[in-house]
Amino acid sequence: MQRRTFLAGTAALAGATLAGPSLAFAQPGQLETRKVSIAVGGKNLFYYLPLTIAERRNFFKDEGLEVEISDFAGGSQALKAAVGGSADVVSGAFEHIILLQAQHQMFREFVLQGRAPQIVLAVSKKTMPGYKSIADLKGKKIGVTAPGSSTSIMASFVLAKAGLTANDVSFIGVGAGAGAVAALQSGQIDALANLDPVMTKLDRAGEIRVVSDTRTLADTHSVFGGDMPAGCLYASQAFIAKNPNTTQALTNAMVRALKWLQAATGAQLIETVPESYLLGDRALYLAAWDHVKEALSPDGLMPAGGPGTSLKTLQAFDANVKGKPIDLSKTWTNDFVTKALATVKS
Structure with missing residues (x-):
């Protein structure tokens, strides 16, 4: 003691x-x-x-x-x-x-x-092994912390840049911790817009392919065109x-x-x-x-x-x-x- x-x-x-x-x-x-x-x-x-x-x-x-x-x-x-x-x-x-x-x-x-923003959009290697471009997300389920949250806003913007809208996908609220990890691992969602440490955990396990990243200033400027x-x-x-x-x-x-x-x-x-x-x-x-x-x-x-x-x-x-x-x-x-x-x- x-x-x-x-x-x-x-x-x-x-x-x-x-x-x-x-x-x-x-x-x-x-x-x-x-x-x-x-x-x-x-x-x-x-x-x-x-x-x-x-x-x-x-x-x-x-x-x-x-x-x-x-x-x-x-x-x-x-x-x-x-x-x-x-x-x-x-x-x-x-x-x-x-x-x-x-x-x-x-x-x-x-x-x-x-x-x-620190938000990462990634696709599941399990459900989308043949992913080639953002267009492949049409009709897919994208996990976000909650519909309308900053994760869905980031994902919607990335979709818009590729000519898609939020109506072309289904946003599924999966939270920001173990629930998000489980949703991706179990195949409940095809892609995930979330943050660290969730995304680093999934990436290191080889379960996702990162398609858009805003964890650094350079990546953020690349995605959004500025601060x-x-x-x-x-x-x-x-x-x-x-x-x-x-x-x-x-x-x-x-x-x-x-x-x-x-x-x-x-x-x-x-x-x-x-x-x-x-x-x-x-x-x-x-x-x-x-x-x-x-x-x-x-x-x-x-x-x-x-x-x-x-x-x-x-x-x-x-x-x-x-x-x-x-x-x-x-x-x-x-x-x-x-x-x-x-x-x-x-």
């Missing part, structure tokens, strides 16, 4: 040393509300890793926040929780904010988690206006998590995330992490051309966005991140 206590204390000290620059924490009395509910779809994915780090390393608590995170099968379901009022904030895909504005609902991104913002924290404009200090505290914690991830070793990452994230293979998890680390935002800032790329992507295939007067300036802000970065102590 004494040895375990000593090791735990040593690990905590190492983590504190690793954090290096720390943010000037908000005082609880300054917050409009301490309790914040965050909805996320597929929390175990690297796409949302900064959220897990902020939670597990108590960065939210350091800001005086009591954060409750609800995990859904996909981003589209997390979005519904916020629209329905059961969640204050969403950790989800930026493109959902544009889709909401097209429906006259005003939400805004306030801290970016990912600067590349493509991915995971972020967003909330209704009404929530942000009513709770600016709470929103700032959330941003501070997330920026701190992003900074921590830039310096974290593989051992420290494994020590921090829940065992269930590893899919039973620590070495595979770390290999996947090395592949996608570049995709995470180093500072939380939205890249200048990112919102425009996201809008063009949706306009390529989504009838709900085509021709709609979207005001991109109302979909994002760097104000909270800029303030967070300014409070970093040397």
Whole structure:
């Protein structure tokens, strides 16, 4: 027992040393509300890793926040929780904010988690051994985290570039973990649009053929033609206006998590995330992490051309966005991140 206590204390000290620059924490009395509910779809994915780090390393608590995170099968379901009022904030895909504005609902991104989507579209070697091109997906079943999620958006865009539409395939919700792996392995789906560590696990097992990849900046630019913002924290404009200090505290914690991830070793990452994230293979998890680390935002800032790329992507295939007067300036802000970065102590 004494040895375990000593090791735990040593690990905590190492983590504190690793954090290096720390943010000037908000005082609880300054917050409009301490309790914040965050909805996320597929929390175990690297796409949302900064959220897990902020939670597990108590960065939210350091800001005086009591954060409750609800995990859904996909981003589209997390979005519904916020629209329905059961969640204050969403950790989800930026493109959902544009889709909401097209429906006259005003939400805004306030801290970016990912600067590349990390989504991989692959076909099953079992059910599509003769695959030659995207056109071969016509009439096939494509697994996504959830219909309407960022995985189905990415797949729809790839299909559109090849002259196909979402109506030419069947999107099947398979989640973001072991369920997705099982669906592919059992032949329930012919292709899969998902993220790491799921895709690296299937690829290493020789069960998929990758046909479109957005895990690196170069691959993302190749698929989308520019910077493509991915995971972020967003909330209704009404929530942000009513709770600016709470929103700032959330941003501070997330920026701190992003900074921590830039310096974290593989051992420290494994020590921090829940065992269930590893899919039973620590070495595979770390290999996947090395592949996608570049995709995470180093500072939380939205890249200048990112919102425009996201809008063009949706306009390529989504009838709900085509021709709609979207005001991109109302979909994002760097104000909270800029303030967070300014409070970093040397």
